[in-house]
Amino acid sequence: MEVFLECLPCTLRQAIEASRMATGDRALQQAIMEEVVRLLAAFPQYKSSPELGRVVHQLVKERTGAADPYKRIKMESIAKALQLYPVLKEFLAGQQDQLYWALKIAVTGNSIDAAVSTKIEIKEQIEAELTKELALCDLESFAEELRQAKRLLLIGDNAGETVFDRILLEKLAADGLELIYAVRSEPVINDATLEDAYASGLAEVARIVSTGCNVPGLLLEECTPEFQEIFRTVDLIISKGQGNYETLGDLERGIYFLLKAKCAPIATLLGVKVNDYVFFRR
Amino acid sequence: MEVFLECLPCTLRQAIEASRMATGDRALQQAIMEEVVRLLAAFPQYKSSPELGRVVHQLVKERTGAADPYKRIKMESIAKALQLYPVLKEFLAGQQDQLYWALKIAVTGNSIDAAVSTKIEIKEQIEAELTKELALCDLESFAEELRQAKRLLLIGDNAGETVFDRILLEKLAADGLELIYAVRSEPVINDATLEDAYASGLAEVARIVSTGCNVPGLLLEECTPEFQEIFRTVDLIISKGQGNYETLGDLERGIYFLLKAKCAPIATLLGVKVNDYVFFRR
Numbered sequence: 001m002e003v004f005l006e007c008l009p010c011t012l013r014q015a016i017e018a019s020r021m022a023t024g025d026r027a028l029q030q031a032i033m034e035e036v037v038r039l040l041a042a043f044p045q046y047k048s049s050p051e052l053g054r055v056v057h058q059l060v061k062e063r064t065g066a067a068d069p070y071k072r073i074k075m076e077s078i079a080k081a082l083q084l085y086p087v088l089k090e091f092l093a094g095q096q097d098q099l100y101w102a103l104k105i106a107v108t109g110n111s112i113d114a115a116v117s118t119k120i121e122i123k124e125q126i127e128a129e130l131t132k133e134l135a136l137c138d139l140e141s142f143a144e145e146l147r148q149a150k151r152l153l154l155i156g157d158n159a160g161e162t163v164f165d166r167i168l169l170e171k172l173a174a175d176g177l178e179l180i181y182a183v184r185s186e187p188v189i190n191d192a193t194l195e196d197a198y199a200s201g202l203a204e205v206a207r208i209v210s211t212g213c214n215v216p217g218l219l220l221e222e223c224t225p226e227f228q229e230i231f232r233t234v235d236l237i238i239s240k241g242q243g244n245y246e247t248l249g250d251l252e253r254g255i256y257f258l259l260k261a262k263c264a265p266i267a268t269l270l271g272v273k274v275n276d277y278v279f280f281r282r
Numbered sequence: 283m284e285v286f287l288e289c290l291p292c293t294l295r296q297a298i299e300a301s302r303m304a305t306g307d308r309a310l311q312q313a314i315m316e317e318v319v320r321l322l323a324a325f326p327q328y329k330s331s332p333e334l335g336r337v338v339h340q341l342v343k344e345r346t347g348a349a350d351p352y353k354r355i356k357m358e359s360i361a362k363a364l365q366l367y368p369v370l371k372e373f374l375a376g377q378q379d380q381l382y383w384a385l386k387i388a389v390t391g392n393s394i395d396a397a398v399s400t401k402i403e404i405k406e407q408i409e410a411e412l413t414k415e416l417a418l419c420d421l422e423s424f425a426e427e428l429r430q431a432k433r434l435l436l437i438g439d440n441a442g443e444t445v446f447d448r449i450l451l452e453k454l455a456a457d458g459l460e461l462i463y464a465v466r467s468e469p470v471i472n473d474a475t476l477e478d479a480y481a482s483g484l485a486e487v488a489r490i491v492s493t494g495c496n497v498p499g500l501l502l503e504e505c506t507p508e509f510q511e512i513f514r515t516v517d518l519i520i521s522k523g524q525g526n527y528e529t530l531g532d533l534e535r536g537i538y539f540l541l542k543a544k545c546a547p548i549a550t551l552l553g554v555k556v557n558d559y560v561f562f563r564r
Contacts, residue, residue, distance in 0.1 A: 005298045005315050009291035016287045030326070033287050037323045044316065 001246045004265035007049040008040060014189065015056050021073070022066035032063050050217030050243045057188050057216070068187035070159075077112050077160025077190065078199050084126060088167050091130060099146075100139055102171035103258060105130065107277045109164025110157060110241055110260040112190075135261075135276035142236075142256055142281070149235035151178045154206070155218060155248075157241030157259075159192045162200035165240065169205045179206035180230055186214045191243070217247035242266050249282060256281050283528045286547035289331040290322060296471065297338050303355070304348035314345050332499030332525045339470050339498070350469035352441075359394050359442025359472065360481050366408060367483075370449055373412060381428075382421055384453035385540060387412065389559045391446025392439060392523050392542040417543075417558035424518075424538055424563070431517035433460045436488070437500060437530075439523030439541075441474045444482035447522065451487045461488035462512055468496045473525070499529035524548055531564060538563050 015036040019029040036056055046052040061067060068074075088105050095101040108129045146152075152172060156162055169179050181202050183192045192200075197208045212224030218239075220231065231237070237255045239248050245257045245266070258279045261267035267274045297318040301311040318338050328334040343349060350356075370387050377383040390411045428434075434454060438444055451461050463484050465474045474482075479490045494506030500521075502510065513519070519537045521530050527539050527548070540561045543549040549556045 005301075005311065008315060008319065009294040009298070012291040012294060016291070019287075029287065033290060034323065034326065037290065037319060037325065041316065041319045041323060043319065044312070 001048050001249055003043050003046050003049050003052055004263075006263055006265050007052065008043060010263065011040060011049070011052055011056055012036065014053065015060060018057055018060045018069050018189070019064070022060050022064035022069035028064065032060055035059055035063070048217065048246045050215040050247050051219070053217075053243070054188060054215040061187075070187065070190040074159035074190050074192075074196055075199075077158070078163060078196060081109065081112065081160045081163035081200070085163055085167070088126075088130075088164065092167060092171070098171055099143060100134075100137070102168045103139070103279055104134060104277065106161075106165050106168035106240070107134070107258045107260060107279065108132075109161035110258075110277075112158055112160040112164075129277075132277060134279050135272040136270065136278035136280045138256065138279060138281045142279070145236055146172075146175070146177075149177060151180065151234045152236040152238065153180045153182060153230055153234040155182045155211070155237065155239045155244050156192045156197065157244060158190050159196040159200075160190075161240065162192045162197055162202060166200055166202050166205060168238075169202065173205050180234065181206040181208050182211045182218075182227065182230075183208065184214055184216070185210045185212050188214055188216045191216050215243070215247065217243035219247055220251070254281055283330050283531050285325050285328050285331050285334055286545075288545055288547050289334065290325060292545065293322060293331070293334055293338055294318065296335065297342060300339055300342045300351050300471070301346070304342050304346035304351035310346065314342055317341055317345070330499065330528045332497040332529050333501070335499075335525075336470060336497040343469075352469065352472040356441035356472050356474075356478055357481070359440070360445060360478060363391065363394065363442045363445035363482070367445055367449070370408075370412075370446065374449060374453070380453055381425060382416075382419070384450045385421070385561055386416060386559070388443075388447050388450035388522070389416070389540045389542060389561065390414075391443035392540075392559075394440055394442040394446075411559075414559060416561050417554040418552065418560035418562045420538065420561060420563045424561070427518055428454075428457070428459075431459060433462065433516045434518040434520065435462045435464060435512055435516040437464045437493070437519065437521045437526050438474045438479065439526060440472050441478040441482075442472075443522065444474045444479055444484060448482055448484050448487060450520075451484065455487050462516065463488040463490050464493050464500075464509065464512075465490065466496055466498070467492045467494050470496055470498045473498050497525070497529065499525035501529055502533070536563055 019032045039055055092101050111125055111129050173179055183194055183197050187193055194210055202208055211218055211227045213219050213222040239255050239257050241259050242262055245259055248255055261270055261272050261274055261276050264274055270278055272278055301314045321337055374383050393407055393411050463479055465476055465479050469475055476492055484490055493500055493509045495501050495504040521537050521539050523541050524544055527541055530537055543552055543554050543556055543558050546556055552560055554560055
């Protein structure tokens with residue numbers, strides 16, 4: 001999926017944020033931003049925004065020596081989400097349509113995105129967002145496919161959101177599915193890695209695997225043969241978040257995308273409003 | 283005043299907005315953004331953000347042939363502000379402290395800024411913003427200087443805001459001051475030009491002059507000798523908006539700055555919160 005013009009200021013904003021998380025040295029932050037802007041000039045050469053994001057965030061890591069600038073943010077997000085876990089379970093228990101609301105809980109976790117805002121107060125935001133219904137919802141076809149399915153792959157997005165995904169996976173495990181949870185191969189922005197998935201308690205309900213790919217999205221051609229095999233052979237795939245959609249949305253294979261539309265280009269593409277939650281097959 | 287790192291994404295966002303206002307040709311919009319990003323890489327060479335903004339907006343105008351991409355927005359802002367004019371006059375008439383509230387009305391007009399958001403609903407926004415008090419307020423020293431003053435220069439900012447400035451000028455004219463209202467020498471973003479100042483009815487209360495400078499701010503060394511003479515000889519100067527502050531804030535001469543802090547770097551510099559209104563002498 002193309003790099004939208006709106007990705008340019010957004011990438012710069014993220015680069016400033018990442019630089020400041022990685023170092024307190026203002027001269028270094030400025031020097032990094034000079035390099036980032038020069039990198040950004042090549043934006044038409046990138047096939048998607050996550051590929052551009054990768055080089056920018058790698059640059060920040062290389063120049064500062066900080067291997068994981070968002071580590072503290074990710075740990076805090078997971079800790080806060082784990083505090084919310086019983087609240088979310090109780091909320092789900094009170095609902096009629098368990099599948100719909102398990103999906104809705106998982107996508108509400110997509111609000112926890114340091115790439116969009118680091119200042120969110122998770123608990124308050126989640127409570128307000130939880131009851132907002134899905135603006136696109138291919139639930140019927142999903143439920144239909146689910147009845148035939150034995151193995152499901154969930155492609156994760158952000159740390160913290162992982163705990164919300166766990167609730168969806170627990171619902172699917174109760175239906176007897178074999179579950180695989182995939183994460184980035186190394187830290188990029190606040191995206192979940194193996195460590196984050198384990199810290200979120202996902203190992204209790206799914207097999208956790210690295211995709212082998214380090215973009216804040218998923219480039220299948222860069223993934224490990226093991227992950228490619230999983231991707232090819234599972235019965236169902238749910239992909240979380242915009243970054244995964246931007247890199248997987250044009251593939252032939254049917255995938256269920258579960259995300260919050262966080263910016264105008266993606267919302268426009270999907271025919272929804274910014275901040276709407278969607279679940280759709282493509 | 284330095285180009286802040288936050289100016290980089292903000293400048294890109296403005297460039298996208300301006301390109302889309304200037305042309306519907308998406309390939310041209312993309313080509314312009316490629317050039318803008320290359321220009322942006324030289325950001326450390328610019329002394330202030332308005333100087334960077336000038337080259338970006340000039341590029342948009344040159345590449346699209348649109349001499350004034352914000353013309354429609356500016357005309358709409360002025361028309362809406364003129365509709366509000368009687369409401370604002372009535373509001374002021376109901377206040378005890380006429381000088382404070384005339385200043386507050388003028389600075390509330392600084393909310394009308396297409397550079398920050400083109401989607402604002404002016405009337406609703408203004409009504410909500412009008413009663414918010416000034417977070418910094420050098421009213422006493424201003425009132426003191428005003429008693430001695432004969433000539434006052436008001437340096438305008440955005441079109442539409444001009445109508446709000448008119449209310450402040452009408453209050454000052456009633457006190458017997460000779461008033462001069464200064465505008466940009468040519469269209470840049472939604473900043474007021476001679477045409478906009480006349481359309482706002484300012485000629486009834488002040489002498490309208492062009493500064494001779496075309497940045498979205500004011501570089502004294504680029505101004506006409508006539509304007510430099512005015513600047514040097516008036517008793518009091520009020521400067522509206524961030525762009526003027528970013529270019530005039532480090533001068534020796536005392537100036538009263540009246541603005542809404544629209545971004546984190548400026549708010550931090552002034553020790554206020556983003557979206558606070560301020561009136562201070564420097």
